[in-house]
Ligand SMILES: Nc1ncnc2c1ncn2[C@@H]1O[C@H](COP(=O)(O)OP(=O)(O)O)[C@@H](O)[C@H]1O
């Protein structure tokens with residue numbers, strides 16, 4: 001880095017050499033350098049640089065200020081024991097039911113400068129251990145220096161040796177009164193000059209503001225991102241999208257926000273098996289979305305979440321028996337979050353990372369996602385229940401109508417016909433002299449015949465026999481012939497459809513024809529029905545007055561209920577003065593038996 | 601062909617699952633010069649009966665066990681196939697044009713009637729005799745439904761009211777003589793009407809009354 005011209009340098013026109021060597025001048029110059037460095041960092045922050053850039057720039061500036069060849073800034077976190085928090089590297093999945101453990105500190109490198117860049121990159125995470133300068137700095141809350149043998153034999157010995165570092169100083173970073181992290185500087189010279197600790201501390205104290213800003217910015221952005229993702233998912237759920245779509249979208253978002261390799265959704269089945277519902281990111285032969293999820297280790301996430309019903313993490317798959325498939329797909333660590341639906345463990349979302357352990361707040365941040373999944377599942381179940389019960393109600397009503405029709409047809413009407421027949425026989429046996437009686441009997445028979453006609457009409461209105469015997473097409477054509485308003489019917493259906501679908505479509509047309517005659521003052525009604533790709537599309541429209549409102553009657557509402565109970569879609573379009581149209585789409589299984597096609 | 605020409609009473613089989621009604625029709629037919637040689641309660645029984653009795657006429661309820669659908673129609677088809685000399689009348693509580701066309705496609709001497717027609721005793725017996733003698737008959741109420749159906753561009757608009765009336769009677773299966781009798785005109789006048797109708801509607805001249813019924817029905821259904 002280039003130290004810019006400062007006032008201290010520029011104004012010293014005479015006796016420069018002496019002035020530069022005076023301790024005051026040296027102090028002034030250092031102060032000016034420090035100010036300039038901080039200004040550059042502040043400019044980065046103000047320009048909206050990414051936190052990693054800001055932290056790296058802090059490390060960079062610090063290195064130059066104190067003459068260190070390697071510096072890094074790292075975040076320190078404390079894991080509270082008993083929450084399934086991070087275990088030491090290489091430990092198997094934390095067992096939340098296990099005994100209390102010591103609180104542990106980890107540091108995660110967030111900015112790195114100089115020769116350590118390769119050995120200690122951003123994202124590098126390690127547990128703080130005795131013998132580390134950073135550990136001492138965090139514990140004493142003061143700068144700590146390590147050099148010589150102590151450094152060479154410490155936990156970082158290998159890296160230190162490789163880079164030829166001989167002394168290191170760590171300084172705690174306090175942001176807004178809290179211990180935020182630690183910064184470490186190292187040199188290949190024998191040691192740092194005396195007083196470097198305080199110069200580091202001075203600079204870091206001032207840089208903390210920049211760090212706080214950068215971090216706040218980052219958190220805000222993450223929050224906004226997460227909120228946006230949650231909103232997207234909530235919208236999917238509110239729209240009643242099929243749960244599969246919600247599962248896939250949630251898994252995608254989970255990978256984007258939390259994972260560094262993979263995200264999976266797994267459902268626990270009542271029979272004790274598990275199913276992989278969705279997979280995003282890395283994959284392997286063991287990953288088959290939609291298929292049973294098997295072969296997982298009893299100490300891994302799937303088994304542990306199932307057993308404990310709680311969040312579980314694996315910090316290093318190398319320490320987990322059965323972790324090999326995950327290692328092979330490039331994963332190192334993972335977190336599994338339980339999804340509870342109606343108080344029951346329903347499944348889990350697992351996210352994995354190819355780098356070090358996942359950040360400690362992962363579990364907490366993921367809970368919003370898992371509760372959205374739970375909502376989606378509950379909604380879907382409620383909808384399914386509702387659909388079945390609606391379908392059941394409609395089916396029961398239809399069955400009743402069929403039974404009444406049968407009773408009228410096979411019972412009442414037949415009896416009436418035989419009664420009339422008998423009456424006619426009696427009439428025929430009346431002696432010629434009793435003309436009066438004979439004609440009375442005849443009138444009686446005629447009146448009964450009228451009743452019989454009425455019963456026939458009623459039973460036909462209750463359930464048209466032709467619909468069951470011949471199918472939708474002849475039934476609709478018959479409806480059209482009986483309509484008071486002329487009807488253009490175009491039915492392109494060449495097979496029999498499931499009975500509830502035929503009955504539903506029939507009632508839609510029937511009600512629309514009645515409405516067209518009763519309310520619309522229409523001159524024609526067009527009926528179009530066709531099946532394609534597993535869907536029956538039905539459209540009925542009149543050219544009448546429009547302005548139909550389901551709220552004013554019960555017919556249209558009943559149709560909508562009936563169609564939706566069949567899992568179909570019903571829409572009414574009836575602008576004032578613009579005619580009335582109803583469109584329905586009903587799912588029908590493909591293929592099916594060819595129908596008794598009659599007529600054209 | 602056996603028929604009314606033979607001196608003895610024409611033999612009839614009846615099929616209906618409603619015993620009371622079946623007995624009623626049986627006694628009506630018996631009193632009207634037919635010999636009821638057997639009765640059946642479902643399609644299978646009917647077929648066995650028809651095969652053994654080889655009757656001149658079968659009167660069949662369309663809706664019978666086990667399915668209470670159109671078993672009568674199916675049985676009629678089989679009888680027509682195996683015993684083409686047997687005239688068949690299918691009775692139904694509702695009349696539907698697709699069923700009528702289905703039945704009449706089988707040939708001559710077929711009738712498709714509303715069940716309640718049996719209570720109009722004299723007219724029913726007359727119709728039965730016409731069918732046994734060779735006519736094909738379609739229930740007037742079905743024809744009325746077909747003729748009355750409202751159409752936006754109605755091809756029937758080219759017909760005069762009298763011609764419409766004649767067309768309907770043609771569809772019901774009446775012969776020219778029968779039509780003449782019904783509308784109180786001479787047979788010659790009816791012939792004139794029929795020719796005019798066929799020309800206006802672009803229908804083919806038919807050799808038999810049966811073909812004429814089929815052609816008119818088809819035209820009306822597709823209208
Ligand atoms: N095809 C139509 N054209 C104009 N108005 C209609 C039409 N269909 C329905 N309406 C209006 O919408 C109302 C609701 O119709 P509907 O639900 O079928 O009940 P209903 O027919 O028993 O009154 C009717 O009362 C009528 O005012």
Ligand SMILES: [Mg+2]
Pocket residue numbers: 511514515553555556
């Ligand atoms: Mg209505």
